[in-house]
Amino acid sequence: MSVKQDLLYLQAQHTGVTAPVVGMSMVINGEASDGPANPAEWPYRSVLDAIRDGWRIVQFPNLALLTDESRTYGLGCEFILEKLRD
16 A cells, blocks of 8 residues: 655745734645635634644744845745645
8 A cells, every 4th residue: 555645835924833924825635735715714724723623744944044034035934844745
């Protein structure tokens, strides 16, 4: 039996797991998606909501991207989460 990995990328307002989600994308069953266009329909309002639903954090935000807002080229408050399934 092969274990498959789903990924959830959540961009939050700050680095805390209770911060409101401001962007998202996901890979579910091998299909990439930005999720619903309407933020009110996103499945999670915070990273903590996703954790409570069984998602595991595999990468926390890169704090180096937050040090100088005038030269930030990435999403500094992006959390990457995974779910494993059979």
